[in-house]
Amino acid sequence: MLIFAIFTYKHYMLHPVPMLLNYIIWTPDQVLFELGFFKVRWYSLMIISAFLSGRMLLSYFFKKEGRPVEDVDKFSLYILIACLVGARLGEVIFYDPIRYLKSPLEAIFPIELTPKFQIVGYKGLSYHGALIGGFVGAFLYANYNINFSLYPFRLKLVKQKKMGQSFLWILTPLAFGVMMGFFVRIGNFINSEIIGTPTHSQYGVIFAKHVVEDLSNSLPAIQSVRVLKNNTAEYDTIKGYPPIIVECTFAGVGVEEEAIKRFIENRLRSYLRASHVKEHIYVPSDSPLDYTITRNKKSQYIVDVKAFGIPRHPVQLYESFSYLLTLIVLFAWWYYKGATIRDGMIAGVAATICYSFRFLFEFFKDPFNVLIPGKYPITMGHMLSLLTVMAGIIVLIIIYRLPNNKKQVRINQ
Known part of the structure:
Protein backbone atom coordinates (compact mmCIF):
# COMPACT_ATOMS: atom_id res chain seq x y z
CA MET A 1 0.00 0.00 0.00
CA LEU A 2 2.84 2.38 0.85
CA ILE A 3 4.66 1.60 -2.40
CA PHE A 4 1.39 2.15 -4.29
CA ALA A 5 0.89 5.53 -2.61
CA ILE A 6 4.42 6.70 -3.43
CA PHE A 7 4.15 5.49 -7.02
CA THR A 8 0.84 7.26 -7.66
CA TYR A 9 2.11 10.47 -6.07
CA LYS A 10 5.20 10.53 -8.33
CA HIS A 11 3.08 9.52 -11.31
CA TYR A 12 0.77 12.48 -10.67
CA MET A 13 3.70 14.89 -10.54
CA LEU A 14 5.18 13.61 -13.83
CA HIS A 15 1.93 12.90 -15.71
CA PRO A 16 -0.82 15.30 -14.59
CA VAL A 17 -3.53 14.13 -17.01
CA PRO A 18 -3.68 10.31 -17.24
CA MET A 19 -6.84 8.26 -17.74
CA LEU A 20 -8.63 6.96 -14.66
CA LEU A 21 -10.23 3.57 -15.12
CA ASN A 22 -11.12 2.21 -11.71
CA TYR A 23 -11.94 5.21 -9.56
CA ILE A 24 -14.62 4.77 -6.90
CA ILE A 25 -17.58 7.04 -6.19
CA TRP A 26 -18.00 6.76 -2.43
CA THR A 27 -21.47 7.60 -1.06
CA PRO A 28 -22.10 5.14 1.79
CA ASP A 29 -24.83 5.44 4.40
CA GLN A 30 -23.37 6.22 7.83
CA VAL A 31 -26.19 4.27 9.51
CA LEU A 32 -25.89 0.48 9.57
CA PHE A 33 -29.49 0.02 10.74
CA GLU A 34 -32.09 1.86 12.79
CA LEU A 35 -35.00 0.89 15.03
CA GLY A 36 -37.17 3.96 15.52
CA PHE A 37 -35.00 6.65 17.11
CA ILE A 194 -9.73 12.81 6.92
CA ILE A 195 -9.80 12.75 3.12
CA GLY A 196 -6.68 12.61 0.97
CA THR A 197 -5.28 15.01 -1.60
CA PRO A 198 -6.43 14.78 -5.25
CA THR A 199 -4.84 11.97 -7.22
CA HIS A 200 -4.72 10.84 -10.82
CA SER A 201 -4.12 7.21 -9.94
CA GLN A 202 -6.54 4.63 -11.29
CA TYR A 203 -7.83 3.86 -7.80
CA GLY A 204 -8.74 7.28 -6.46
CA VAL A 205 -11.93 7.80 -4.48
CA ILE A 206 -14.51 10.52 -5.14
CA PHE A 207 -15.89 11.29 -1.67
CA ALA A 208 -19.34 12.44 -2.75
CA LYS A 209 -21.32 11.44 0.36
CA HIS A 210 -21.44 14.87 2.00
CA VAL A 211 -22.35 16.52 -1.31
CA VAL A 212 -25.22 14.08 -1.82
CA GLU A 213 -26.52 14.54 1.73
CA ASP A 214 -26.12 18.31 1.74
CA LEU A 215 -27.72 18.73 -1.67
CA SER A 216 -30.70 16.60 -0.63
CA ASN A 217 -31.16 18.41 2.70
CA SER A 218 -30.47 22.00 1.66
CA LEU A 219 -32.69 22.09 -1.42
CA PRO A 220 -36.21 20.89 -0.47
CA ALA A 221 -37.29 20.65 -4.11
CA ILE A 222 -34.89 17.74 -4.61
CA GLN A 223 -36.05 14.36 -3.32
CA SER A 224 -32.92 12.30 -3.92
CA VAL A 225 -29.43 12.64 -5.38
CA ARG A 226 -27.03 10.14 -6.90
CA VAL A 227 -23.51 10.60 -8.26
CA LEU A 228 -22.75 8.22 -11.13
CA LYS A 229 -19.91 7.50 -13.53
CA ASN A 230 -20.34 8.96 -16.99
CA ASN A 231 -18.79 6.38 -19.30
CA THR A 232 -19.83 8.18 -22.49
CA ALA A 233 -18.11 11.52 -21.86
CA GLU A 234 -14.50 12.64 -22.19
CA TYR A 235 -12.14 13.44 -19.34
CA ASP A 236 -11.51 17.06 -18.48
CA THR A 237 -8.69 18.10 -20.81
CA ILE A 238 -7.08 20.56 -18.39
CA LYS A 239 -7.26 18.96 -14.96
CA GLY A 240 -7.66 15.33 -16.01
CA TYR A 241 -10.74 14.74 -13.84
CA PRO A 242 -13.10 11.87 -14.80
CA PRO A 243 -16.64 12.66 -16.01
CA ILE A 244 -19.55 12.03 -13.67
CA ILE A 245 -23.30 12.67 -13.59
CA VAL A 246 -25.06 14.32 -10.67
CA GLU A 247 -28.56 12.87 -10.91
CA CYS A 248 -31.24 14.87 -9.07
CA THR A 249 -34.79 13.55 -8.71
CA PHE A 250 -37.30 16.31 -7.95
CA ALA A 251 -40.09 15.76 -5.46
CA GLY A 252 -42.87 17.71 -7.16
CA VAL A 253 -45.02 16.07 -9.83
CA GLY A 254 -47.10 18.99 -11.09
CA VAL A 255 -44.15 21.35 -11.54
CA GLU A 256 -43.61 22.94 -14.93
CA GLU A 257 -40.39 22.22 -16.80
CA GLU A 258 -39.59 25.92 -17.08
CA ALA A 259 -39.68 26.21 -13.31
CA ILE A 260 -37.26 23.29 -13.09
CA LYS A 261 -34.91 25.02 -15.54
CA ARG A 262 -34.98 28.27 -13.57
CA PHE A 263 -34.23 26.32 -10.41
CA ILE A 264 -31.28 24.58 -12.06
CA GLU A 265 -29.81 27.75 -13.58
CA ASN A 266 -30.08 29.69 -10.33
CA ARG A 267 -29.94 27.64 -7.14
CA LEU A 268 -28.47 24.34 -8.35
CA ARG A 269 -25.81 26.02 -10.49
CA SER A 270 -24.79 28.24 -7.57
CA TYR A 271 -24.67 25.29 -5.18
CA LEU A 272 -22.48 23.11 -7.42
CA ARG A 273 -19.94 25.91 -7.65
CA ALA A 274 -19.79 26.55 -3.90
CA SER A 275 -16.36 26.21 -2.29
CA HIS A 276 -17.12 23.12 -0.18
CA VAL A 277 -18.61 21.30 -3.19
CA LYS A 278 -15.62 22.11 -5.41
CA GLU A 279 -13.47 19.91 -3.17
CA HIS A 280 -15.20 16.86 -4.65
CA ILE A 281 -17.09 17.90 -7.79
CA TYR A 282 -15.72 20.16 -10.49
CA VAL A 283 -18.07 22.19 -12.70
CA PRO A 284 -16.21 24.54 -15.11
CA SER A 285 -17.11 28.12 -14.26
CA ASP A 286 -16.38 29.43 -17.75
CA SER A 287 -19.06 27.34 -19.48
CA PRO A 288 -22.82 26.93 -19.08
CA LEU A 289 -24.20 24.11 -16.94
CA ASP A 290 -24.57 20.98 -19.08
CA TYR A 291 -27.71 19.02 -18.13
CA THR A 292 -30.64 17.04 -19.46
CA ILE A 293 -34.20 16.81 -18.12
CA THR A 294 -36.30 13.62 -18.26
CA ARG A 295 -39.23 12.10 -16.41
CA ASN A 296 -39.52 8.78 -14.60
CA LYS A 297 -42.55 6.46 -14.37
CA LYS A 298 -43.89 8.52 -11.46
CA SER A 299 -43.81 11.66 -13.66
CA GLN A 300 -41.08 13.15 -11.49
CA TYR A 301 -38.48 15.28 -13.20
CA ILE A 302 -34.95 13.85 -13.24
CA VAL A 303 -32.08 16.19 -14.01
CA ASP A 304 -28.72 14.76 -15.04
CA VAL A 305 -25.99 17.36 -14.60
CA LYS A 306 -22.71 16.58 -16.33
CA ALA A 307 -19.69 17.39 -14.19
CA PHE A 308 -16.30 16.04 -13.22
CA GLY A 309 -15.32 14.20 -10.05
CA ILE A 310 -12.15 14.83 -8.05
CA PRO A 311 -10.64 11.49 -7.00
CA ARG A 312 -8.60 11.61 -3.82
CA HIS A 313 -6.18 9.33 -2.03
CA PRO A 314 -8.04 6.97 0.37
Missing part, protein backbone atom coordinates in the same frame (compact mmCIF):
# COMPACT_ATOMS: atom_id res chain seq x y z
CA PHE A 38 -32.22 4.15 17.82
CA LYS A 39 -29.50 4.18 15.17
CA VAL A 40 -26.37 2.06 14.88
CA ARG A 41 -23.71 3.83 12.85
CA TRP A 42 -20.80 2.21 11.07
CA TYR A 43 -18.31 4.42 12.92
CA SER A 44 -19.71 3.33 16.29
CA LEU A 45 -19.45 -0.28 15.18
CA MET A 46 -15.79 0.25 14.29
CA ILE A 47 -15.09 1.78 17.72
CA ILE A 48 -16.79 -1.16 19.45
CA SER A 49 -14.91 -3.63 17.23
CA ALA A 50 -11.60 -2.00 18.15
CA PHE A 51 -12.38 -2.18 21.87
CA LEU A 52 -13.70 -5.78 21.90
CA SER A 53 -10.90 -7.07 19.66
CA GLY A 54 -8.35 -5.24 21.77
CA ARG A 55 -9.76 -6.74 24.96
CA MET A 56 -9.61 -10.27 23.52
CA LEU A 57 -5.99 -9.74 22.53
CA LEU A 58 -5.16 -8.33 25.98
CA SER A 59 -6.72 -11.36 27.67
CA TYR A 60 -4.57 -13.65 25.55
CA PHE A 61 -1.49 -11.53 26.26
CA PHE A 62 -2.00 -11.59 30.05
CA LYS A 63 -2.66 -15.33 30.01
CA LYS A 64 0.40 -16.18 27.90
CA GLU A 65 2.62 -13.90 30.02
CA GLY A 66 1.37 -15.59 33.20
CA ARG A 67 -0.38 -12.54 34.64
CA PRO A 68 -3.87 -12.53 36.26
CA VAL A 69 -6.47 -12.44 33.48
CA GLU A 70 -8.92 -10.76 35.88
CA ASP A 71 -6.70 -7.66 35.73
CA VAL A 72 -7.59 -7.15 32.06
CA ASP A 73 -10.91 -5.44 32.85
CA LYS A 74 -9.26 -2.98 35.21
CA PHE A 75 -6.44 -2.27 32.76
CA SER A 76 -8.93 -1.83 29.89
CA LEU A 77 -10.97 0.63 31.96
CA TYR A 78 -7.90 2.72 32.80
CA ILE A 79 -6.82 2.82 29.16
CA LEU A 80 -10.31 3.46 27.77
CA ILE A 81 -10.98 6.45 30.01
CA ALA A 82 -7.45 7.82 29.57
CA CYS A 83 -7.61 7.48 25.77
CA LEU A 84 -11.02 9.19 25.53
CA VAL A 85 -9.92 12.08 27.75
CA GLY A 86 -6.60 12.35 25.92
CA ALA A 87 -8.26 12.22 22.50
CA ARG A 88 -10.60 15.07 23.40
CA LEU A 89 -7.92 17.20 25.07
CA GLY A 90 -5.62 16.57 22.11
CA GLU A 91 -8.25 17.92 19.73
CA VAL A 92 -8.78 20.98 21.93
CA ILE A 93 -5.09 21.77 22.54
CA PHE A 94 -3.48 20.75 19.26
CA TYR A 95 -6.06 21.69 16.65
CA ASP A 96 -8.54 24.35 17.83
CA PRO A 97 -7.38 25.99 21.10
CA ILE A 98 -8.63 29.50 20.30
CA ARG A 99 -12.21 28.35 19.73
CA TYR A 100 -12.34 26.36 22.96
CA LEU A 101 -10.70 29.13 25.00
CA LYS A 102 -13.64 31.29 23.97
CA SER A 103 -16.12 28.54 24.88
CA PRO A 104 -14.52 26.11 27.38
CA LEU A 105 -17.83 24.34 28.07
CA GLU A 106 -17.83 23.06 24.49
CA ALA A 107 -14.45 21.46 25.14
CA ILE A 108 -15.78 19.56 28.15
CA PHE A 109 -19.35 18.74 27.13
CA PRO A 110 -20.72 17.47 23.76
CA ILE A 111 -22.65 20.69 23.12
CA GLU A 112 -22.66 23.83 21.00
CA LEU A 113 -23.68 27.16 22.51
CA THR A 114 -23.68 29.26 19.33
CA PRO A 115 -25.65 30.11 17.28
CA LYS A 116 -28.02 28.14 19.54
CA PHE A 117 -27.72 25.50 22.24
CA GLN A 118 -27.73 21.95 20.94
CA ILE A 119 -26.24 18.56 21.79
CA VAL A 120 -23.87 17.63 18.97
CA GLY A 121 -21.59 14.95 20.43
CA TYR A 122 -17.81 15.15 20.45
CA LYS A 123 -17.00 16.15 16.88
CA GLY A 124 -13.22 16.08 17.30
CA LEU A 125 -10.95 13.38 18.72
CA SER A 126 -7.18 13.34 18.27
CA TYR A 127 -5.34 10.07 17.67
CA HIS A 128 -2.13 11.58 19.05
CA GLY A 129 -4.04 12.80 22.10
CA ALA A 130 -5.43 9.30 22.62
CA LEU A 131 -1.89 7.91 22.45
CA ILE A 132 -0.69 10.34 25.13
CA GLY A 133 -3.75 9.55 27.23
CA GLY A 134 -3.10 5.82 26.92
CA PHE A 135 0.52 6.37 27.99
CA VAL A 136 -0.64 8.22 31.12
CA GLY A 137 -3.31 5.59 31.79
CA ALA A 138 -0.71 2.80 31.59
CA PHE A 139 1.55 4.67 34.03
CA LEU A 140 -1.30 5.13 36.51
CA TYR A 141 -2.36 1.49 36.21
CA ALA A 142 1.17 0.19 36.83
CA ASN A 143 1.94 2.46 39.80
CA TYR A 144 -1.32 3.55 41.45
CA ASN A 145 -4.63 2.27 42.69
CA ILE A 146 -7.55 4.62 42.02
CA ASN A 147 -10.58 4.48 44.29
CA PHE A 148 -13.56 6.24 42.77
CA SER A 149 -17.25 6.49 43.61
CA LEU A 150 -20.02 8.85 42.48
CA TYR A 151 -22.14 8.80 45.65
CA PRO A 152 -20.70 9.88 47.87
CA PHE A 153 -18.22 11.39 45.46
CA ARG A 154 -14.73 10.14 46.16
CA LEU A 155 -11.50 10.10 44.14
CA LYS A 156 -8.43 8.75 45.90
CA LEU A 157 -5.07 8.01 44.32
CA VAL A 158 -2.97 5.50 46.28
CA LYS A 159 0.56 4.63 45.20
CA GLN A 160 0.68 0.87 44.77
CA LYS A 161 2.79 -0.88 42.16
CA LYS A 162 1.33 -3.92 40.40
CA MET A 163 3.30 -7.05 41.05
CA GLY A 164 4.82 -8.38 37.83
CA GLN A 165 3.27 -5.57 35.79
CA SER A 166 5.85 -2.83 35.53
CA PHE A 167 5.25 0.26 33.45
CA LEU A 168 7.59 -0.96 30.71
CA TRP A 169 5.88 -4.37 30.66
CA ILE A 170 2.43 -2.81 30.38
CA LEU A 171 3.54 -0.75 27.36
CA THR A 172 3.45 -3.86 25.17
CA PRO A 173 -0.29 -4.60 25.56
CA LEU A 174 -0.89 -0.84 25.31
CA ALA A 175 0.88 -0.80 21.92
CA PHE A 176 -1.22 -3.73 20.70
CA GLY A 177 -4.38 -1.93 21.82
CA VAL A 178 -3.40 1.34 20.14
CA MET A 179 -2.74 -0.43 16.84
CA MET A 180 -6.31 -1.72 16.96
CA GLY A 181 -7.01 1.81 15.77
CA PHE A 182 -6.98 0.36 12.26
CA PHE A 183 -10.72 -0.21 12.88
CA VAL A 184 -11.15 3.51 13.60
CA ARG A 185 -9.52 4.53 10.33
CA ILE A 186 -11.93 2.23 8.46
CA GLY A 187 -14.72 4.11 10.24
CA ASN A 188 -13.19 7.40 9.09
CA PHE A 189 -13.22 6.08 5.52
CA ILE A 190 -16.90 5.11 5.78
CA ASN A 191 -17.68 8.58 7.14
CA SER A 192 -15.59 10.27 4.40
CA GLU A 193 -13.44 11.93 7.08
CA VAL A 315 -5.45 7.91 2.97
CA GLN A 316 -7.62 6.49 5.77
CA LEU A 317 -7.10 3.03 4.27
CA TYR A 318 -3.36 3.62 3.84
CA GLU A 319 -3.10 4.40 7.53
CA SER A 320 -5.41 1.56 8.56
CA PHE A 321 -3.35 -0.95 6.59
CA SER A 322 -0.09 0.31 8.12
CA TYR A 323 -1.48 -0.17 11.67
CA LEU A 324 -2.77 -3.65 10.85
CA LEU A 325 0.46 -4.75 9.18
CA THR A 326 2.58 -3.44 12.05
CA LEU A 327 0.28 -5.16 14.57
CA ILE A 328 0.57 -8.52 12.78
CA VAL A 329 4.37 -8.34 12.52
CA LEU A 330 4.95 -7.23 16.12
CA PHE A 331 2.41 -9.68 17.53
CA ALA A 332 4.14 -12.53 15.68
CA TRP A 333 7.50 -11.29 17.02
CA TRP A 334 6.15 -11.33 20.58
CA TYR A 335 4.41 -14.70 20.09
CA TYR A 336 7.57 -16.49 18.99
CA LYS A 337 10.26 -14.50 20.82
CA GLY A 338 8.39 -12.94 23.73
CA ALA A 339 10.56 -14.54 26.41
CA THR A 340 13.69 -12.85 25.06
CA ILE A 341 12.26 -9.42 24.16
CA ARG A 342 12.92 -6.72 26.70
CA ASP A 343 9.89 -5.08 28.28
CA GLY A 344 8.83 -1.98 26.38
CA MET A 345 10.80 -2.77 23.23
CA ILE A 346 7.72 -3.69 21.20
CA ALA A 347 6.06 -0.42 22.22
CA GLY A 348 9.12 1.59 21.16
CA VAL A 349 9.31 -0.17 17.80
CA ALA A 350 5.55 0.23 17.28
CA ALA A 351 5.68 3.99 17.94
CA THR A 352 8.67 4.42 15.64
CA ILE A 353 7.23 2.41 12.73
CA CYS A 354 3.56 3.43 12.94
CA TYR A 355 4.23 7.13 13.21
CA SER A 356 6.92 7.10 10.56
CA PHE A 357 4.17 5.82 8.27
CA ARG A 358 1.82 8.43 9.72
CA PHE A 359 4.35 11.20 9.00
CA LEU A 360 4.56 10.09 5.37
CA PHE A 361 0.80 9.76 4.98
CA GLU A 362 0.31 13.34 6.18
CA PHE A 363 1.62 14.45 2.76
CA PHE A 364 -1.30 12.60 1.17
CA LYS A 365 -3.93 14.16 3.45
CA ASP A 366 -5.90 17.27 2.62
CA PRO A 367 -3.81 19.85 4.56
CA PHE A 368 -5.34 20.79 7.90
CA ASN A 369 -3.87 23.04 10.58
CA VAL A 370 -0.90 23.99 8.43
CA LEU A 371 2.17 25.15 10.38
CA ILE A 372 4.59 25.73 7.47
CA PRO A 373 2.85 26.48 4.13
CA GLY A 374 4.36 25.57 0.79
CA LYS A 375 4.15 23.07 -2.03
CA TYR A 376 4.42 20.27 0.55
CA PRO A 377 2.95 21.93 3.68
CA ILE A 378 4.00 20.83 7.15
CA THR A 379 0.97 20.34 9.39
CA MET A 380 0.33 19.76 13.07
CA GLY A 381 -0.06 16.08 12.18
CA HIS A 382 3.50 16.05 10.85
CA MET A 383 4.92 17.60 14.00
CA LEU A 384 3.00 15.33 16.37
CA SER A 385 3.97 12.24 14.38
CA LEU A 386 7.62 13.30 14.37
CA LEU A 387 7.54 13.82 18.15
CA THR A 388 5.97 10.37 18.58
CA VAL A 389 8.73 8.77 16.48
CA MET A 390 11.34 10.55 18.61
CA ALA A 391 9.59 9.35 21.77
CA GLY A 392 9.67 5.78 20.44
CA ILE A 393 13.41 6.05 19.76
CA ILE A 394 14.01 7.48 23.26
CA VAL A 395 12.09 4.55 24.79
CA LEU A 396 14.30 2.10 22.86
CA ILE A 397 17.48 3.88 24.03
CA ILE A 398 16.30 3.81 27.66
CA ILE A 399 15.46 0.10 27.40
CA TYR A 400 18.90 -0.75 26.04
CA ARG A 401 20.55 1.20 28.86
CA LEU A 402 18.62 -0.72 31.52
CA PRO A 403 19.78 -4.16 32.69
CA ASN A 404 18.03 -7.03 30.90
CA ASN A 405 16.15 -9.05 33.51
CA LYS A 406 14.18 -11.09 30.99
CA LYS A 407 14.55 -14.83 31.26
CA GLN A 408 16.13 -16.40 28.21
CA VAL A 409 13.54 -19.14 27.99
CA ARG A 410 10.30 -19.09 26.13
CA ILE A 411 7.17 -18.77 28.24
CA ASN A 412 5.08 -21.88 28.00
CA GLN A 413 1.72 -21.45 26.39
